[in-house]
Amino acid sequence: MTQFVNKKEDIVAEAVDGLIRASGGALSRLDGYPHIRVVLRSDWDKSAVALVSGGGSGHEPAHAGFVGEGMLTAAVCGDVFASPSVDAVLAGILAVTGPAGCLLIVKNYTGDRLNFGLAAERARAFGLKVSMVVVDDDIALPDLPQARGVAGTLFVHKIAGALAQSGADLETVTAAAERVIAGTRSIGMSLDTCTVPGTPKEQRILPGKAELGLGIHGEAGVEQVSYSDAQTAMQMVSKRLSEQMEPGRPYVALLNNLGGTSVLEMQILAYELAKSPIGERLTHVIGPSPMMTSLDMRGFSVSVYAPDAEGIEALSATTPLVAWPGLSTLGEVRVVALPDGLRPIRPVPSDHPQTRAFLTRCCEVFIEAEADLNLLDARTGDGDTGSTLAGAARALLSAMDRLPLADHTQLYRAIGLELSETMGGSSGVLLAIFFAAAGDAASSGHSQREALKVGLARMQEIGGAREGDRTMIDALLPALDNLPEGLTQAARAAREGANRTADMTTANAGRSSYLNAEQLKGQVDPGAEAVARLFERLADCRSKDFA
C-alpha cells in the first residue's frame, strides 16, 4: 500500500517538523537531527516537574502530539516502532529538567525500558532528580509477566501532567502515575493489520475474522475471533475488561482509534461501548479519538481506569492540546420532541368550477403525453419523464376535492405540497419549490405571472439550471416572458424554446449532464417538450383563467 511519506529514513523527522510547524509556535525541537528527535514545549521554564515520554514512532498523536501545557514537557521520538537511543532520551531529560526533577513515562517494551532506564542513570550522574514509571496496561496476555504498554498510557500522561502543572513535587507526581498504572487496563481489536513503511503489508486477518488482544506495533492478536458486527466486537472487548475491573467502582473509559478506523465507525463503537456490559459502570469517556495509534491499523482499543475525585479533576483539567479529546460524562441519549409543523396544515378545500376545469385540462395534457415523453427521455435520460409527470397528474386529479380551488394564493402551496408528496425525484421537489415560492409571491400581492416568475427564479436558484441548460426552463421561461402577449404567443415561445433544446449539446444540469454532445444532438428535452405541450393545449382552449 502506497503511503504519504517520502524517504523512509526521513519519516519521523519530517512528521515531527510538520507537527511543530502547525503548532503555532507552541512546540520546538532539539537541534539533534537526524538521531535525536526531541519535541518540547516552547514555553517551558523548568519551574515544575518535567514529564518526558516517548518511544517508537508510528503511534501519533502519541507522544509528541501530547507535549504541551498540562500534559508532557517533552517527547523523545524513535524510528517507526523502534525505541529512541539512550542519547536521545538523555538529551530530552537534560533539556527540560530543572530543580523540581523529571518523571519518565515509559511503555513496557524492553528497548524503551533499557534506553530510558540508562538515560535516567546518566541524568542522575548530573545530580538531576529523575524517576521513571513503566506503563503495562495491556491485558491481552494475562499470563505474561511483562504486559505491554498501550493506550492506557494516556491516563498517565494526563493525570501526571495536570498534577505537575499544578506544582506537585516529583514524589507526588510519581506516586500518582504509579497508582494510575496499577489501575489501568486496556485491550484492542482489529480487522486489519497496519502498513509499516517500506514493508509489504501482512495480510494476516482473513475475512470474517478479527484479532483480539493485539499490540500497537502490528503484532498479531492473542486470538483470531469470528467477527460479525460492531456490537459483538465491543461485547468481547468489554467482557475481557470486566474481568479485570474492581466491582463497585466508577470507571472512565478511553476509546482509542488505532489509526485506520473511520470516524463514523468510531462513533458506532462509542454507542456500543455505552450499551455494553461495562457501559453502566462507565461514568465518563475520553474519545473516541486517535490517541495511541498503530499507524493505519483498522482497529480500536478500550482502556479503563477508576479514578478518585483528584483523578477526575486531573483528567478534566483544561489543556490546549488538540490531540486530547477531553473527558466527557458518558450519558443517555438526550431526545427532544419533534417540533410542531412537520405535518403541513392543509388549506380548507373549496370549489371553483373554472379552476377545476383548467387544472383538469393541464393534468390531461401530461397523462396523454406519457408515452411520447418517455420515448423522448429514453434517448437522453432514463425514460421515465412521461410516467413521472403523468403519475403526478393522476395524483393531482384524485386530490382535486381537497384543494382550495377558490383561493388562488393558497392553491399554489397546496399544489406544491401534493406534488412533493406524490412525485418522486428531483423534479417533484423542484416543482414543489416552484409552486411554494409562487404561492409566497402571490400572497404578497404579485400578479399571477409575476408570482410564477418568482417561483421559476427560486426553482433555478435551488436547482442550479439556467436558460440553455437543456431543461424545462428553456420552454417555461420564454412562455412566462410572453404571457402578457396572450396564451397563443406564450405557447409559440414555449415551443420555440423546446425545439431549441435539440441544438443544446452540453447539458449542465439534470441527468443529461452525464451525456456527450453526440448523444444529445437533435433530441428535444422531454421536460421542455412537456411545458410546450401544456401551453399549446391551454392556448387551444383559450382559457380565461390565465394572464
Place this chain on the structure above:
Amino acid sequence: MTQFVNKKEDIVAEAVDGLIRASGGALSRLDGYPHIRVVLRSDWDKSAVALVSGGGSGHEPAHAGFVGEGMLTAAVCGDVFASPSVDAVLAGILAVTGPAGCLLIVKNYTGDRLNFGLAAERARAFGLKVSMVVVDDDIALPDLPQARGVAGTLFVHKIAGALAQSGADLETVTAAAERVIAGTRSIGMSLDTCTVPGTPKEQRILPGKAELGLGIHGEAGVEQVSYSDAQTAMQMVSKRLSEQMEPGRPYVALLNNLGGTSVLEMQILAYELAKSPIGERLTHVIGPSPMMTSLDMRGFSVSVYAPDAEGIEALSATTPLVAWPGLSTLGEVRVVALPDGLRPIRPVPSDHPQTRAFLTRCCEVFIEAEADLNLLDARTGDGDTGSTLAGAARALLSAMDRLPLADHTQLYRAIGLELSETMGGSSGVLLAIFFAAAGDAASSGHSQREALKVGLARMQEIGGAREGDRTMIDALLPALDNLPEGLTQAARAAREGANRTADMTTANAGRSSYLNAEQLKGQVDPGAEAVARLFERLADCRSKDFA
C-alpha cells in the same frame, strides 16, 4: 473490507447516538428516528441566528461533530452519502429557529440543494426567516458550472458560527458566509478508495497511482496521476490551488484527512504543505485533522481561504468542539540547541596494579568462554552470548589505560560507560545500568557488595527479570548474597544458581521467553553460566579485591 458497523440501516442512527452519548450532555437529537436524524445543541435558546447544516453521512466529524457553541446549531444527517429528506431538514429548522432566523449551509449537491431548498420554503411558510448558502469550493473540475462542496465548508461553519455566536443578524451572517464561499478553494488527492458499507470496495487506483481531484463520496478523481511520494503529491495539489489564489493576499489553509490516512502521514503532509510553493503565502493552518472525511479514504484535501481581520478573528474564536482543530500560525521549525552533558565527562585515568590485574582476569574469563557460551546460547537463543561478552571484554581490556583504576567509585561508572558504548543489544545497556547504579551507590558510601546489590536491583527493575526467569540474575543474585561468606562460597552459589536454570522451563524475560518448555529443559542459561564461570575463576585466584 469488514467494518465496525452493525445493520446497514442503523449505521447513521447508531453513530449519531454514539456521538451524543459521548458529548457529555452538550448534544441532543430530535425524536424522529429512524427517518429524522437531527443533532442539536442542548443549550440552544433561539436567542441568536441558528446555523443548520448537514447532508449525507460518511463525512464525520462533519456535520454533527461541529454542532456546538460557536459553530453549528443543528446538523441534519442523511444516510451514508445520501441527502436527508425534506421533512428531516424542516424538522431541524423548526427545532432551532427563533426570531433571529436561520442560515442553511448546504454543500453543492443536487439532492442537498433540493431538499434543503424545499424545507426552507416550507419553513418560510411558517413566517420564519430562513436563508441558504451553497458551498462549491471544489476546483477539481474547473469547467463544471456546479462545483462540489467539500472540506472548505468548514471555513463557512466556523466563520458564520462565530458571527452568529457574537449576535450578528441573519443578513450579516449570510453575507459573511457568501463571502467565504466565494473565496474558498479546495482540492483532494487519494491513494485508495473508500469502503461504502454494504458495497464491495472498488479497487480503482492502481499501485503507483493517485487520484487527484476526487470528491468526498468515493467518486473517481478527475485524473489519475503518477504517485511517488508525499512531496510531489503536495506540490501537485498546491499547484492547482495556486492557480486559483489571488496574488498578494495572505491565506489560511485547512488540511483535511479524508479518513484513512494515518496521523503520521498527515504530519508529513503538513510539513510538505509548509514547504510547498504556496507555503510562503499561508499565514495560518487548520489541522491536519479529519474534518470532512469520505469514510475511510486514504487521502487528504487542502482548502484555502484569504480572510480579512474579522475572518481571522472568527476562525480563532474559541469553541469547545473537539473536532475543530483550531487555527494556528504556520511557522518555521523552532530549534533549540542540544543541552550540555550529552558527551559524558570521562574520569581522569589512574593506575592501580591490583585492580588492573583483577579486571584483566575477569575479562579473560569471558574471552576464554566465548565458544562454550555461544554453543549454549545456540540451543536456546541466537548463539551470540559468548561473542557479545568476549567482545565487551576485549574492548574493556583495550580501554584499561583510560580507566580510573585507582578510584573505585568512579571505576564502576567508567566501566558502565565503556560497556554501553561497545557492547550491543539489551545486555550492554543492562550491564551499563548495573555499573552506573553500583557506582552511584558506592559514591554514596555503600560497601562494594551493597553497591553491587543496588546495581543488580536497578538492573532487575529496568530489565524486568526476576530470580527464576532464566537469566544471569539466577547466578549473580546468589553469588552476591553469599559473598560475605567468601569467594568460594559465592562461586558455589553462582554455580548452583546457573545449574538450576536448566530446570527452568518457562523463561519470562529475554529472548528465551519465546521458547517452549520442551526447548528449554536441560539447558543452562548462557548468561548465568558466564557469571558462574567468573566467580569460579575469581575463587580460584582468591583475589583480595573482593568481599
